[in-house]
Amino acid sequence: MTGSGYSRNIFNKSLVVTISNQLKAVFSNFDCDNFIDNASSFSKDSGLKARCNIIADALVEFLPNDYSFSAKIIKSTFEPVKNNQNNWENFLFMPYAVYVEKKGCKKEYLEISFNLLKEITKRFTSEFSIRTFLINFPVETLDVFHKWVHDENPNVRRLVSESSRPKLPWANEIQLFKKNPYPCIELLQVLKNDDSKYVQKSVANHMNDISKSNPDIALNVLSRWSKENKPNINWIIKHALRNELKKGNKRALTLMKYSLSPKxxxxxxxxxxxxxxxxxxxxxxxxxxxxxxxxxxxxxxxxxxxxxxxxxxxxxxxxxxxxxxxxxxxxxxxxxxxxxxxxxxxxxxxxxxxxxxxxxxxxxxxxxxxxxx
Known part of the structure; x- marks a missing residue:
């Protein structure tokens, strides 16, 4: 999710009531009244992320303290995925992702959290929340990502590239990957051949991020990719180099076959x-x-x-x-x-x-x- 064009009013009392009713339907002991009061306590000036955090905090408070049990409750509210198209309007899932980030980013909960974030991603996205796992448990999260690059759902495959971007908009930078992008490049090496344009665009944006902090590394990788001379990879390279081309990087211009001295x-x-x-x-x-x-x-x-x-x-x-x-x-x-x-x-x-x-x-x-x- 790379933009801020969504209204804060997406998170309103009506959405909170919907979440509450869905949880009550699968967990009869859920305290709807107090949850609704707490989860909708944001002011009219509260921003989108602030409202989402308030709802997630209410989930932490009113769902059972047993995280494994609560994760099952949340997952039970999800309807089956009808197709592989991500529904960007379904912000109802965003507080659940933040709940996982707040409650489940612990060593003993990793498998449960990864599974739940994966299911959320099939329906919305968890690209922001899973960054907390990348920062705190990079080895374990990257291990899971090496499996997810082969997942049948393109939203899950895209999550691997998008969530690990060092400069993902709306999110804090991941300093580890700014300094050393190679763990992510291993994943992008697989995803660059993905059939989904949605995934290809994320790969291009990720490589563009890398070029901002490590232009030589990005250009070395893209130069190798260019030798494959495939339409999808050429498209990725073009979009990945947009910043370097704008800056006048001679290597980028040459790679894209622009003459440095046009006649x-x-x-x-x-x-x-x-x-x-x-x-x-x-x-x-x-x-x-x-x-x-x-x-x-x-x-x-x-x-x-x-x-x-x-x-x-x-x-x-x-x-x-x-x-x-x-x-x-x-x-x-x-x-x-x-x-x-x-x-x-x-x-x-x-x-x-x-x-x-x-x-x-x-x-x-x-x-x-x-x-x-």
């Missing part, structure tokens, strides 16, 4: 205006011509140089197009860029500019002024 010229680079207000858009266009005698594989980007506080300049790279331009061929590219304030980017008035970049080589720039109104 091209850029002409007619124009802006439709030189002054605009915050909230407006700016349209620019230019022509790229291959003047060489061979086809050129081109990665075309543009860089917007934003003004920040105290007139500091902050460049941001945007991908435009990846194409193969035949010899003596020209192409005109047009792009509209919006200057809207975002939660992740505040805009400031001042002198800005846009420059063009092909295969990480700069080709000209045009200035413009951004005003408040």
């Amino acid at each position: 091209i010229i850029l002409t007619n680079f124009k802006l439709n205006k030189t002054s605009l207000k915050i909230g407006d858009s700016l349209t620019f266009s230019f022509m790229v011509t291959n003047v060489g005698e061979n086809d050129e594989k081109l990665m075309i980007d543009y860089i917007c140089y934003y003004v920040r506080l105290k007139n500091k300049i902050s460049p941001k790279i945007f991908n435009l197009k990846s194409i193969v331009l035949q010899k003596q061929q020209s192409i005109t590219i047009k792009k509209e860029h919006f200057f809207k304030t975002l939660s992740t980017r505040k805009l400031y008035p001042g002198n800005h500019k846009i420059s063009l970049r092909v295969n990480c080589k700069l080709f000209g720039e045009n200035p413009f002024v951004l005003t408040l109104k």
Whole structure:
């Protein structure tokens, strides 16, 4: 689960009541009233993760203290898996995963916990909760992962790659794998040939994470993989290298068969205006011509140089197009860029500019002024 676009209101009293009723149906002694009061005690300002933790804490309090017995109760509420498609809307399972993390991350409970997290993953995901096991019991968890890479359910196979990512969004970094990614690479070596695009995407994201802390290791691995020359692996390599390509890593460019000195010229680079207000858009266009005698594989980007506080300049790279331009061929590219304030980017008035970049080589720039109104 790599995003934060879900509303905190997913965890509401209605969902708590549903959990309570399901538990009561398989365990008659379950204290529904007190569980509901405690599990729904979050405020309207409580975030999604905070609400989930409150529900999980209530599960710890009101389920039997015997963890093995409680795990059986929880599992008894699960309906059979109808297909291998993960239901991302079924957040009801998330508090159960956190419950396992809180109650079951102990040596004597590992087998029970792994089995329950696996069942949760078939229906939702436990990629965050199982990271606690990777941190506290790395050997035991990795041993289980070596079995799960061959599981028939793609959600379980994806869990192996996704949960062990050193920089999984929404989660704390796993320092052990930042320093030494090889235990995870062993798993990815198997998963890179997975038939599921869902799994392949996770492998690519995992390798992209590795490239941020260990670019040489990532490039060495991806270089070896490239020799297999399979469509699925080539797709993984392309997406795994997106950060290194953006940074202009020469090894990454060469691996993706981008020329470091493309025989091209850029002409007619124009802006439709030189002054605009915050909230407006700016349209620019230019022509790229291959003047060489061979086809050129081109990665075309543009860089917007934003003004920040105290007139500091902050460049941001945007991908435009990846194409193969035949010899003596020209192409005109047009792009509209919006200057809207975002939660992740505040805009400031001042002198800005846009420059063009092909295969990480700069080709000209045009200035413009951004005003408040």
